[in-house]
Every structure is written in structure tokens, then in C-alpha cells.
Amino acid sequence: MELKTFRRGVHPHDGKELSNKAAIKTLNPEPGELVTIPMSQHIGAPCEPIVKPGERVLVGQKIGEAKAFVSSPVHASVSGTVKFVKPVLTPGGAMVNSVIIENDGEFEEAPEQIDAEKAIDKIKAAGIVGMGGAGFPTHVKLSPGPDSKITDIIVNAAECEPYLTCDHRCMVERGGELVDGLKIMLKLFPGAKGHIGIEANKPDAIAEMEKLTKDDSDISVVALKCKYPQGSEKQLISAITGREVPSGALPAAVGCIVDNVATVMAIRAAVSDGKALTRRVVTVTGDAVVSPSNFDVPLGMTYAKLIEAAGGFKEDPAKVISGGPMMGIALHDTEVPVTKTTSGILCLTKKAAEIPPESNCIRCGKCVEHCPMGLMPLYLNSDTLAGDDDAFIAHHGIDCIECGSCSFICPAKRQLAQSIRVNKRAVMAKLRAKGGK
Amino acid sequence: MNKLVVSSTPHIRSNDSVQRIMLDVIIALAPATVAGIVLHNHSLNAAITVAISIIACVFFEALFQKIAKQPCTISDLSAVVTGLLLAMNLPETSPFWMPIVGAFFSIIVAKQLFGGLGQNFINPALAGRAFLLAAYPTNMTGSSAFGPARFQTVADAATYATPLASLKEGGAAVTTTDIVNGFLGNVGGTIGETCAVLLILGGIYLIVRKVISWRIPVVYIATVFIFMLIFGRNGAGDFLGAINELVVGGLMLGAFFMATDYASSPVTPVGQLIMGFGCGVLTSIIRLWGGYPEGVSYSILLMNLCVPLIDRFTAPKIFGEVKKQ
Numbered sequence: 171m172e173l174k175t176f177r178r179g180v181h182p183h184d185g186k187e188l189s190n191k192a193a194i195k196t197l198n199p200e201p202g203e204l205v206t207i208p209m210s211q212h213i214g215a216p217c218e219p220i221v222k223p224g225e226r227v228l229v230g231q232k233i234g235e236a237k238a239f240v241s242s243p244v245h246a247s248v249s250g251t252v253k254f255v256k257p258v259l260t261p262g263g264a265m266v267n268s269v270i271i272e273n274d275g276e277f278e279e280a281p282e283q284i285d286a287e288k289a290i291d292k293i294k295a296a297g298i299v300g301m302g303g304a305g306f307p308t309h310v311k312l313s314p315g316p317d318s319k320i321t322d323i324i325v326n327a328a329e330c331e332p333y334l335t336c337d338h339r340c341m342v343e344r345g346g347e348l349v350d351g352l353k354i355m356l357k358l359f360p361g362a363k364g365h366i367g368i369e370a371n372k373p374d375a376i377a378e379m380e381k382l383t384k385d386d387s388d389i390s391v392v393a394l395k396c397k398y399p400q401g402s403e404k405q406l407i408s409a410i411t412g413r414e415v416p417s418g419a420l421p422a423a424v425g426c427i428v429d430n431v432a433t434v435m436a437i438r439a440a441v442s443d444g445k446a447l448t449r450r451v452v453t454v455t456g457d458a459v460v461s462p463s464n465f466d467v468p469l470g471m472t473y474a475k476l477i478e479a480a481g482g483f484k485e486d487p488a489k490v491i492s493g494g495p496m497m498g499i500a501l502h503d504t505e506v507p508v509t510k511t512t513s514g515i516l517c518l519t520k521k522a523a524e525i526p527p528e529s530n531c532i533r534c535g536k537c538v539e540h541c542p543m544g545l546m547p548l549y550l551n552s553d554t555l556a557g558d559d560d561a562f563i564a565h566h567g568i569d570c571i572e573c574g575s576c577s578f579i580c581p582a583k584r585q586l587a588q589s590i591r592v593n594k595r596a597v598m599a600k601l602r603a604k605g606g607k
Numbered sequence: 608m609n610k611l612v613v614s615s616t617p618h619i620r621s622n623d624s625v626q627r628i629m630l631d632v633i634i635a636l637a638p639a640t641v642a643g644i645v646l647h648n649h650s651l652n653a654a655i656t657v658a659i660s661i662i663a664c665v666f667f668e669a670l671f672q673k674i675a676k677q678p679c680t681i682s683d684l685s686a687v688v689t690g691l692l693l694a695m696n697l698p699e700t701s702p703f704w705m706p707i708v709g710a711f712f713s714i715i716v717a718k719q720l721f722g723g724l725g726q727n728f729i730n731p732a733l734a735g736r737a738f739l740l741a742a743y744p745t746n747m748t749g750s751s752a753f754g755p756a757r758f759q760t761v762a763d764a765a766t767y768a769t770p771l772a773s774l775k776e777g778g779a780a781v782t783t784t785d786i787v788n789g790f791l792g793n794v795g796g797t798i799g800e801t802c803a804v805l806l807i808l809g810g811i812y813l814i815v816r817k818v819i820s821w822r823i824p825v826v827y828i829a830t831v832f833i834f835m836l837i838f839g840r841n842g843a844g845d846f847l848g849a850i851n852e853l854v855v856g857g858l859m860l861g862a863f864f865m866a867t868d869y870a871s872s873p874v875t876p877v878g879q880l881i882m883g884f885g886c887g888v889l890t891s892i893i894r895l896w897g898g899y900p901e902g903v904s905y906s907i908l909l910m911n912l913c914v915p916l917i918d919r920f921t922a923p924k925i926f927g928e929v930k931k932q
Binding site for chain 2: 177180182183332404408414415416417418419487488489490491495496497498499500501502503516518522523525526529530531532533534535536538539542543544545546548549565566569572574577578579580581582583585587588591592
């Protein structure tokens with residue numbers, strides 16, 4: 171079988187053997203346990219809480235109202251009593267206003283979770299955002315504007331981040347829901363083709379999806395080479411369609427919409443079953459965890475509870491990461507809630523988490539050879555250290571997707587992606603300030 | 608629970624390290640060095656020269672970093688590589704002070720004064736060699752510097768000339784025996800440049816280990832071959848003559864190990880092709896029409912100077928590049 175892929179990229183050890191055989195286990199909080207629902211689990215305006223302490227809420231009941239177009243409502247994930255509405259530490263590191271609910275253990279569902287007729291409005295009302303990690307509101311993505319002709323809907327099932335297996339397990343165990351979700355999306359864009367892009371290290375998922383789609387002529391399952399960052403939106407589009415999203419443009423510019431596995435499954439639940447997004451599958455893994463697992467959990471349970479359910483720590487972890495090791499966020503506290511974008515909790519021992527000291531750039535050119543965006547990270551790094559914004563822009567620093575391939579591959583262990591990320595934000599802020607005048 | 612480490616992504620790194628890369632270069636150079644020592648007539652002198660050169664390079668690096676109050680980086684093995692390469696570029700009859708002077712120039716002047724590893728704009732070992740060549744021409748290339756190799760049969764050892772020198776003087780036509788001797792290292796020359804076959808194997812090792820790319824050496828060698836095939840010595844090129852040009856002199860050492868020096872070669876793929884081509888053309892021009900019999904060192908040094916410009920104009924096309932209106 172010919173595997174499709176993009177240019178350049180790196181091959182980190184995928185670590186998926188720890189949890190890719192672990193069937194999804196449903197995990198629920200105990201009666202009396204608190205769940206924390208942050209009002210901002212997405213890119214865009216935070217929600218405003220519409221419940222007060224003391225109020226009883228039901229599963230799927232809207233508790234945070236999205237007032238802007240680029241925003242997404244949030245719903246209660248358990249039934250119980252609202253205890254507090256207050257800022258809470260979230261996995262992203264920010265204190266976010268949150269509704270804290272005491273679980274009554276009933277899991278009583280709200281009868282009317284979604285008040286909408288059209289599919290796109292249901293998706294909006296269900297609070298669906300990009301569950302791969304970015305958290306971009308899905309209804310915005312699915313409303314590309316009248317100028318864009320969408321020809322391809324791509325399910326991002328690459329799961330190229332090492333260690334994460336939640337999408338893999340969902341495809342193997344709940345593949346039908348994924349296919350139904352994709353069909354709903356295809357109906358929104360008549361004439362569009364569906365693609366499910368899966369990395370070759372998930373042969374059982376590829377086989378399952380091929381079986382489930384064998385009678386659907388407009389859906390193809392695409393086996394992808396196992397290479398990071400295969401699941402980066404632009405790289406995935408390039409691998410599957412051969413099209414390059416122009417610098418500064420969105421996938422819709424080349425007729426594509428990309429959504430990850432969990433997101434597409436949430437679309438099905440919203441449109442077919444009228445269910446709000448209140449649960450997700452989370453991988454708890456890493457060499458510091460006793461039994462790496464995949465859990466189906468209500469949003470708002472703490473990371474600490476999930477780690478406990480996975481048997482706790484084998485040895486003291488040096489690092490706990492929300493997400494994968496390439497782009498996930500290192501946490502300083504595990505008392506943070508699972509959000510819509512929590513794909514995994516990765517616990518690494520001191521050995522695995524070691525940060526080697528930086529040494530001089532030896533100009534080996536490996537970062538240039540491997541950058542999936544065709545950039546020259548070594549020069550972006552030196553531009554950053556020299557404070558030369560003009561050179562940084564001329565070297566296309568703004569196009570960096572922050573995938574971390576350069577830092578991963580660098581034999582001198584330089585903090586390439588780290589420095590570029592910081593400077594990119596600073597330079598973009600300066601450009602915006604200039605543009606605003 | 609103890610405190611958790613918080614850092615920016617990515618959280619995992621490849622197993623590559625500078626030390627491992629330098630070790631690979633040393634592994635790749637070792638067979639040709641040993642062969643060079645064994646096949647030369649002054650084996651003991653050659654072996655001591657290699658040892659002194661390596662020790663001196665490491666010493667000067669440590670000394671500079673001590674005086675400059677910088678962290679000591681000799682464990683990255685880069686100074687060992689420089690010392691080894693410098694020695695390979697010296698004649699077997701080198702007086703023992705010569706590698707020390709060369710090491711001083713290589714490490715202190717060419718490398719550390721410009722910022723240390725990765726910051727040097729020319730190849731340190733070649734800079735050391737060029738300095739010695741300019742300062743002590745008799746010791747470096749004089750009539751007594753080179754003798755025939757251990758198993759070489761020549762009419763008169765006292766008036767022995769290296770293959771390139773005799774070609775320069777318009778020696779006899781090249782035979783397949785000449786080529787075989789050059790390929791196996793049964794000819795005169797500097798300590799490390801003579802055994803072409805082991806240098807090629809070392810180079811292939813580095814390419815397989817992904818320490819270097821094929822681009823510079825392959826284009827370099829191919830350019831010399833084609834150039835010599837077209838122009839050749841005495842006004843016309845011939846196939847045997849062109850093949851011979853590849854196995855004699857420092858071409859294999861230069862193409863695989865010197866022109867590919869990270870710090871002084873382009874990081875862009877297209878730039879590496881240009882580097883190889885430029886080195887090939889300059890080497891051929893110097894060999895054919897220049898004042899020196901050999902042009903590998905100077906061609907690489909000259910191309911080193913062009914590297915910032917080459918990198919600048921050969922930046923890869925970025926993903927989704929939008930043409931400026």
C-alpha cells in the first residue's frame with residue numbers, strides 16, 4: 171500500500187504501544203465529587219455563566235452562554251448542584267471563570283439539550299470545538315463564507331502526537347459514529363468528498379474504517395506515512411490532496427475543511443442524537459503511569475482523578491503534560507479539569523522528561539532539512555536572539571506552525587521552536603499594533 | 608508529589624548529539640588515518656604527528672575556554688576532529704612543532720576567536736593547513752616533504768614527486784596501475800589523503816548515518832570528473848586521466864570530510880549543491896592552471912567565504928509561499 175505524506179518532518183518514537191490496546195473505559199465521578207466546567211474551553215470569547223450556586227443542573231444543560239460568533243457554549247457534564255462560580259486553574263495555565271458542580275450521581279439528562287433545527291446550528295448549540303487541541307469553534311470552521319467552494323472534508327485521524335491513542339481507540343471501537351459524523355458534514359457541502367487520513371501505525375483502525383466505508387463512494391480512507399507532524403492541518407491537506415494552503419490563509423482557501431476524530435463524533439452526537447458536548451475520550455499514559463488507559467469521562471473531572479484511575483504513578487513523575495509530548499502543555503498542578511481539548515494526560519519520569527542543556531548551533535542544517543514549513547529555524551533562532559524583527563519576518567517566522575520538529579531534531583539541543591514561538595507572538599503583536607494605527 | 612517541571616514544547620528530543628556526530632566523523636576517518644600511517648614510509652613520525660595534533664587541538668580549546676572563562680566543551684569531540692583532520696593534511700615528515708603551530712591557528716584563530724563551535728566561517732583544520740603552507744612551504748610541500756609510499760616502486764626515491772606534482776610537471780601518461788595505486792593509497796601524499804578507498808567508505812558511513820548529506824561530496828567529485836574529462840591536462844581530457852584525478856591528492860578527504868564541515872558549508876539543500884559545484888570547479892582550475900599542484904584546500908576555503916551569501920540566496924521555498932505582487 172502506498173502511504174501518502176507531506177515533505178520533511180521527523181520520526182519521534184510514538185510510545186503508543188503503552189495504551190493502544192487499552193479499550194475505552196467509562197469513568198464517572200463519584201456522587202459528591204466536584205466537576206469543574208471552565209467558561210472558556212475554546213478559541214474566542216469566553217462564555218458567561220447562566221447558572222448560580224445552589225441551582226440544580228442536568229447533564230447536557232447549557233450553563234455558559236456564548237455571546238459572540240467566535241465562541242462556543244458550555245454544558246453541565248453531570249447532574250447535581252452548582253456549588254461555586256469562580257476562577258479556577260485550567261490546563262492551559264490560565265485562571266478561568268468556571269462553574270463547579272457537585273455530582274449527585276444520578277446522571278439525569280436534560281430533555282432539550284439543543285434548541286436548533288439546522289445541522290450547523292445544532293453543532294453551534296452543542297458547544298462543539300476542535301477537540302484535537304486547538305479548540306476552534308467548529309460551527310465557524312463549517313461556515314467558510316460564500317467565496318469558498320468546499321470540495322474536501324478531511325477527518326484528521328493521523329494522531330501523529332506520540333503516546334496519544336484516544337482517536338485510535340475511538341475508530342476501532344466506535345468507528346460507525348465517526349463515519350456517520352462525516353456523512354453529516356458531507357451533507358452540509360453537497361458534492362464534497364470525504365477523506366479519513368490515518369497514520370500507518372494504526373492498521374486496525376485503517377482496516378475498520380475501510381470496512382465501514384466500503385459502500386460509500388464519496389468517502390476514502392487514506393493511509394498516511396507515520397511521520398510528525400502528519401496531523402498538522404496544512405500538512406494533512408498536502409498529504410491527502412496535494413494542495414498547499416497559502417501562507418496566511420485558511421484551509422477553506424484550497425477547498426478543505428479538516429476536523430479531528432473526536433470532533434466529527436461530537437458532530438454526530440449533536441445532529442443525530444441532539445446531545446451537547448459533555449464527554450470525551452482521554453488517553454492517560456506515559457512511563458510514570460501504572461496502567462496506561464483510555465477513559466471516556468465527563469468534562470470537568472480533574473486530571474488527578476484520571477491519573478488515579480489509571481493506577482496512579484509508578485514513580486514520581488518529573489513532568490505531567492496536557493496533550494502529547496510534541497505540542498502539549500506542561501502542568502505544574504494536576505488539579506485541573508478535563509476540557510473539550512484534553513486529548514491526553516502524559517506523565518513522564520525524570521529520565522523521559524530531561525531537558526538537555528543547550529550548546530552552540532553547529533549549523534548541521536537538520537532543522538532546515540526537517541522543518542515541515544520549509545523554514546530555516548537556525549536563522550529564526552539567531553534573529554530572535556539578536557532582536558532583529560525585520561530578519562525574522564524576512565525568514566518567514568510568522569509561518570512557523572510551532573510543531574517543534576526543529577527542537578526535536580537539533581543535536582545541539584537548542585531551544586529553536588521555543589524561541590521562535592515567543593518571538594512570533596511578539597512580532598505579530600507589534601505588526602498588529604502598527605496596522606491598528 | 609515532588610515539584611513538576613514546566614517547560615515549553617517539545618518535551619522530547621531525538622537521541623542525536625553533537626558528541627555522537629563528532630564521534631561518527633572520527634569513526635569514519637579512523638581507517639583512512641591508520642592506512643595512511645601504515646602505508647607511508649615514516650610511519651612512526653606520522654603516528655606521532657597525528658597524536659600531537661589531536662592533543663594540541665584539545666589543549667588549545669581547553670586553554671582558550673579557561674582563559675575566556677567559558678564552559679569547557681572539549682567533551683563534544685569537535686577539537687579531536689579538527690586535530691585529526693589537521694594531521695591528515697600534514698606530510699609524514701612533519702617536524703613535531705608543526706602540528707602544534709597548526710593547532711594553534713586552527714583552534715584559537717580560526718575557531719575560538721570567531722565564537723567557537725559552529726561560528727567559524729572557514730574550516731579550522733584547513734585554515735591551519737593554509738597557514739602552515741604559507742609560513743613553512745618547505746616543510747609542507749618541499750622536495751623532501753613527501754616520499755614514495757611503503758609499497759611503491761619508484762626509480763629514484765630522492766627525487767620523488769607526489770602524483771599531482773608529477774602530473775603538474777607533465778609526467779608520463781596515466782595508466783590503470785597509477786589509478787589502482789591512488790585508489791589503494793600506495794602513493795605519496797599527506798598522512799590522511801592517500802587512501803582513497805577508505806576515505807570513500809568513511810564518507811559513505813557518514814552519509815548512511817545521516818551525519819552529512821550526499822550533496823556536497825557527490826557534486827564536488829562529479830564536477831571535478833566532468834571538468835577534467837572536458838579540459839584535462841595538456842589541453843585535452845581523457846577518461847583514465849579524469850578517473851585518476853579523483854583518487855590522487857586530497858579530493859576524497861576534502862569532498863567528504865572538509866567541504867562538508869557544518870559551520871562553513873551551506874545549510875540549504877540547493878546551497879550544498881552549489882558548494883560542491885564551486886569546490887569542484889575551483890579545484891580543477893587550480894590543478895590545471897594554478898601555481899599549486901593541488902587545489903582542494905584553497906577551493907574549499909574560498910567557497911567557505913561564499914557560504915553566507917549562498918545560504919541567503921538559496922533559502923528553501925516555504926510551504927504555501929505566496930508570490931509577492
